[in-house]
Amino acid sequence: MKLPDFEAWAVFAAVVEHRSFSGAADALAVSKATVSKAITRLEGRLGTTLFHRTSRRLTLTDSGRSLADHAQRILNEGTAAEEAAFESASAPAGLVRVAAPLTFGIQAVAPALADFMKLYPGIKVELRLSDAFVDIVGEGIDIALRIAELPDSSLRARRLGPVVSHIVGAPDYFDKHGRPRHPADLAHHACFAYTNTANPDVWRFRKAGGEEAAVRIDGPIRTDSGDAMIPALCAGLGVARLPDFLIGQELANGKLEAVLEDWSVSAAGLHLLTPPGTLRPARVEALIEFLSDRLRKTCGEFHR
Template sequence: MTNLSGVNLNRLAVFAAVVEAGSLTAAADRLGIAKTMVSTHMQRLEAELGATLLVRTTRRVTVTEAGRAFYTACRHILNTADDAISALAQGSGELRGTLRVATPIDYGASVIAPMLVALRQTHPELKVELVSADRLVDLVAEGVDVAIRLGRLVDSSYRAVKIGGFVKWLVASPGFIDTWGKPAKAEALAKLPFVAMSALTKPLVVSVESKRGAKRTIRFNAGFFADTAPTCRAATLAGGGVAFLTDFSIGDDVAAGRLVRLLPEWSGPPTGIHAVFPSARYPVPMVRVFIDALKAHLERDVV
């Protein structure tokens, strides 16, 4: 029976890198070691455990069912070790290690990426990995330290801190308005071409509120579908139709006149932006500093 003394624990980090990177070559690049060394570590780890973790072909590496379960456990072990090391380093005042942040694509591009660049200027020993995806990221399974979530939080064991909020606006390009006209009522707006986010459950249905608290739903019939928010913005700027986009992604466009708000007395309901992170036995200075820096960054933008 395999026991802890018979396993080289350094191989856990190599195995996790292979699973996360998707190949031996990518893992080697990520770790800064030779591909042959990665392969050797995997062969010896499987021998130490007496189990097949990976199925290798000439083109790809597939994780077995046992390997997937072992990876989840490895990621938990590695995260706990990282947290403990970070906690010890707190007293030095310098942030070291890698901060892995997950964020929706549009918020990552417009807010998080520039904010992280500024954070690294303050903490040059800090390395950053930004994972941008319009899906719900599993923080523990994917080794993420902190994730930005827009909208209602699903129940989970994660800790959450509210860092801001946003609304959505109905907008179109000046060229589109010149061609189709500027509707004064929702009924006329609903008949216009619409640029829709295909990942949404109801991409052609828009819920808005007035400044006086009235609520209504607008149902569009035809649309240009795109799978990411930046693509929807690009299509709207090009005159593809009306769109319902976040204020943080198009605020500059509206201010510069590249986009025009339609029915400006109506907007989407105020929605929260949260930073979520795994509950940990040890406090994680990197996450705390990230949240504080993000709040400060957002406050500067408001002023």
Template sequence: MAVDLNGYAVYAKVVELGGFTAAADALGLSKSMVSRHVATLEDELGVRLLNRTTRRISVTEAGGVVFERAQRIVAEAAEAANEATCVEGAVRGLLRVNAPMTFGIRQLGPVMPEFLARYPDLNVDLTLNDRRVDLIEEGFDVSLRVSALTDSSLIARQLAPVERHIVGAPGYFEKHGVPKSPTDLAGHDFLLYTLLARPTHLEMTHEDGRREQVEVKGRMFCNNADAMLETIAAGAGLALLPDFIGCDHMKSRAFVRVLEDWSMPPLTLHVLYPHSRHLPAKVRAFVDFAVEKFGPGKAPWGAEYEMFTF
């Protein structure tokens, strides 16, 4: 059976505005045409949608159910039209972005003014948190993640590598000594990031290929690495920090890297977005911008601090 979707749209507008005349004015139709659309829809469904009097209309029980569905039809049609326009190249609408808390504050936040200036018709809803979000379930268009990837339902574009270093304040090493091997780390206090699967477990690989595992102990546990920086700088313990968080402190020598001939399993910054037959222009614009700012060899964090090691 053919379905006249126009009838649903007209009916939704009648209920929304509370009358045929108001709906006719809003839709640019005659009052008789609006009435005909509603009557045709009632005939197709075999139910009365509205009770009519000379002064007012009221929605029947069946009419209430149909109104909810009609609203969805109208909203989805509008969204489809907007996405079709975006696919054709207009970067506009609302872009919902998710990123890790510290990365968002330290790296993404500073470049967002440029992104907004580049696309003046685009609105951005930026959500920062350190938990793993479900982009599709939670309605995000795109996400930045620093981790190993396991979600095959998403498209991932590889950006800059993220190295992790064991660092501490110079004062800490003057007081407690400098570890010379991974096994020495067991005798030091750590500030531990609790969102790691095993915060106290370190797997390290020497540049000659040797591997060692060590369990470390901590006096402070925290779910955000940025919140630990002042405590590290005060000499309270060592920490395993990604370079995009600790780079400024290492460049200024507030933090010193140790065991530089050993490395942790590498991480990579990725930009992720759901599979789509037609990638909206707003998502493509953000992905291209992320590659421009954080692609391999372009990230603002780097190796300028390498000389400041023990």
């Protein structure tokens, strides 16, 4: 049996991550010629072209795109195996890349990381905060936190707890336009759409007795940021569906009011995601366990 060219696969993964031969060479501490030879060797072995090369641009071919995830898994598992051996005799150390939603990341993840890094001073963390979808494998993310109803995927997912959303608006808005008694009433209200969902214009509801409802919404604001909706909500311009960690303060001080509380708005939860594969460096495992424990408690505190 002829063994796979593991070195070439690892080099391919590095070129994909750094988007250039020179960037991969710097990251791997090898020459650009070594990188180029490894890619040529792998292309010859596979019988396909992995990159379109021009003097100014390097892009993946269809074949390269389909194989990039495999290459990243090979690199990740090889790195994890070596690091596990090294770290068994010492404290975990090195870089962990974490991605999280913007506001939740500021409120919950950043304080947790501060406590974690006191326990593990040898570990460095790169925290990326964005509500946009993150390609975990393609961008080399070790841990991603997502608030969503997750579709099936090859990623490893751990559900940490529920994230409850509410239908909210300013009391003045509801005094003027009426308080909805059934989800269908929202079709006659100015509803803000959060666009980082699969179907932002349809809101689905479920009642404790099993009754379900869906309503198509319309309104003056469409945005990929829940925070951006709050000033317009407080100004009485409409209604939004937002998670409790975003609007807890506004509900407490009376600037916003929740309606339709006898209906469940969504089945979204907080999930911790990691790339496919079973081997992970000790530093990543340590942070996974720490965040899982801390953020489970955080989800519980939201609903007290």
